[in-house]
Amino acid sequence: xxxxxxxxxxxxxxxxxxxxxxxxxxxxxxxxxxxxxxxxxxxxxxxxxxxxxxxxxxxxxxxxxxxxxxxxxxxxxxxxxxxxxxxxxxxxxxxxxxxxxxxxxxxxxx
Amino acid sequence: xxxxxxxxxxxxxxxxxxxxxxxxxxxxxxxxxxxxxxxxxxxxxxxxxxxxxxxxxxxxxxxxxxxxxxxxxxxxxxxxxxxxxxxxxxxxxxxxxxxxxxxxxxxxxxxxxxxxxxxxxxxxxxxxxxxxxxxxxxxxxxxxxxxxxxxxxxxxxxxxxxxxxxxxxxxxxxxxxxxxxxxxxxxxxxxxxxxxxxxxxxxxxxxxxxxxxxxxxxxxxxxxxxxxxxxxxxxxxxxxxxxxxxxxxxxxxxxxxxxxxxxxxxxxxxxxxxxxxxxxx
Numbered sequence: 001x002x003x004x005x006x007x008x009x010x011x012x013x014x015x016x017x018x019x020x021x022x023x024x025x026x027x028x029x030x031x032x033x034x035x036x037x038x039x040x041x042x043x044x045x046x047x048x049x050x051x052x053x054x055x056x057x058x059x060x061x062x063x064x065x066x067x068x069x070x071x072x073x074x075x076x077x078x079x080x081x082x083x084x085x086x087x088x089x090x091x092x093x094x095x096x097x098x099x100x101x102x103x104x105x106x107x108x109x110x
Numbered sequence: 111x112x113x114x115x116x117x118x119x120x121x122x123x124x125x126x127x128x129x130x131x132x133x134x135x136x137x138x139x140x141x142x143x144x145x146x147x148x149x150x151x152x153x154x155x156x157x158x159x160x161x162x163x164x165x166x167x168x169x170x171x172x173x174x175x176x177x178x179x180x181x182x183x184x185x186x187x188x189x190x191x192x193x194x195x196x197x198x199x200x201x202x203x204x205x206x207x208x209x210x211x212x213x214x215x216x217x218x219x220x221x222x223x224x225x226x227x228x229x230x231x232x233x234x235x236x237x238x239x240x241x242x243x244x245x246x247x248x249x250x251x252x253x254x255x256x257x258x259x260x261x262x263x264x265x266x267x268x269x270x271x272x273x274x275x276x277x278x279x280x281x282x283x284x285x286x287x288x289x290x291x292x293x294x295x296x297x298x299x300x301x302x303x304x305x306x307x308x309x310x311x312x313x314x315x316x317x318x319x320x321x322x323x324x325x326x327x328x329x330x331x332x333x334x335x336x337x338x339x340x341x342x343x344x345x346x347x348x349x350x351x352x353x354x355x356x357x358x359x360x361x362x363x364x365x366x367x368x369x370x371x372x373x374x375x376x377x378x379x380x381x382x383x384x385x386x387x388x389x390x391x
Contacts, residue, residue, distance in 0.1 A: 006165030010172025018180045019173070026181065033178045036171045042138050047160070049137075051145035054161045060138045061167045065174075091132055098136030 027076070028069040031088060035068035036061060038092045041099040048106040068092070247295065250304035250375045254295045258332035259339055260367050261288070264325055266359035274358055276327060278311040280351070284329060284362075285309065287347025291338050293331035297372040299323045304375045319375065326361075335366040 021029055039061040046052045068088050075084030160168070246252035263284060266274040285303065288296055296303045301318045308318075315322035331338065342348045342364075354360045 001160070002162070002165045003160040003168045006168035007172045010169030011176055013169065014173040014176030014180070019177055021177060021181055029174075029178045029181065033174055036174055039138075040168070040171055042136070042141075043160075043164070045137055046141040049141075051141045052160065052164075053141060053144045053148075054163045056138065056140045056144050057160070058163050058167050060140065061171070094129065094132045095136040098133050102136070 027081075028072055031068045031072050031085060032065045034089055034092050034096075035064040038095050038099075039064045041096050041103070045099045045102050045106075048103060246374075250295070250302045250307075253371060253374045254332060255369065255371045256294075256332040257335045257366070257368050258293070258330060258370060259288075259335055260365050260370070261329040261331070262361075262363045262365075263327045263329065264361040266361065274360070276316075276325070276360060278309055278316045280354065280360070281316055281327060281329075282309045283347040283350055287342050287345045287351065288329065288331045288333075288338070290345045290347065291333070291341035293333040293338060295332045295372050297330045299328055300373065302373055302375045307375075330367070330370055330372060332370070332372060335368075339364050339366070 039057070042060065043052060043057045046056075071088055072081055072085050075081035243252060247254050261284065263276050263281070265276055269275050281298070285296055285298065298309070298318045301307075301321055301323075303318070308320075310317060312322065315324075316327070317323065343352065351360075351362055355362055
């Protein structure tokens, strides 16, 4: 499947080049990863539901990552970065868990 | 899917609790919305599997995750390395300290040995006289002559406030720095410093041996003229004076003198201390 190929290619590229994250962007990498994880699990669930759409996936992925990073950035500027990070992680975490639960139901019919 | 939002109405009112809403609507509602729209337009759409764009995004996701992981492990390795370096520095410093302690112990026992020998030879008068002379040179009761440095300190140009003037503490610092740098005898404006000399402020002037001084303050120190200025600059007092020079503009000039004569202190009167009945030793 093409998405898994993309995943593998990405892992290989990342390991080969190990791109250096610019220092000012470093604090936003973890939250961007969490947001991306949410988008990917959402997409996988939609795929299992049979309502997957490329365009929606692309848009949701990019907007998720950007908005999560932006919220944390804004929080940092306002001095409440840690609290906003917690908020974002809680919301995304709940979504990830619910999506994974649905995926589990699909795969194991449990 | 039973939990997805009703088609065409992605904005379900979140009248229930926010967390409950999040957990019941974990999927981006656009998926349902788009598929509903497509379902209306043509029922059998082939676009249900990820295409090239999806694959690219999957690759981006993988790169993101790998980068984050690599970054974290690299930082951890860095921290570990720094910790090790600090540890080794601490150990080296501890070893040095131990060595220096040993050295101090050795020197102390050496000093005690030499003192004992010297005391034994004090019996004859010539040695006693020499001893008194040597002590007098140190104490300031005997005039001395020798090479050294002359330090001229003065207020900043156009000094208005006390901050820009040479204070008694500055002069004390200067003298202490010279002692620390290895000076053997010091006089300030011709007043020999003894172990009883005080440099302090009285009214508007600085006094040494209870005589007030006039600017500029000339501090003459006998000692090794090659090493005195450099060692003075290395002492904390010297550093403080360099700062004063740079920040406030106090003037300080150090010149080496091949031979100078420092007078003895005028009245080395002791009012309370009496010679102990046992004599010098």
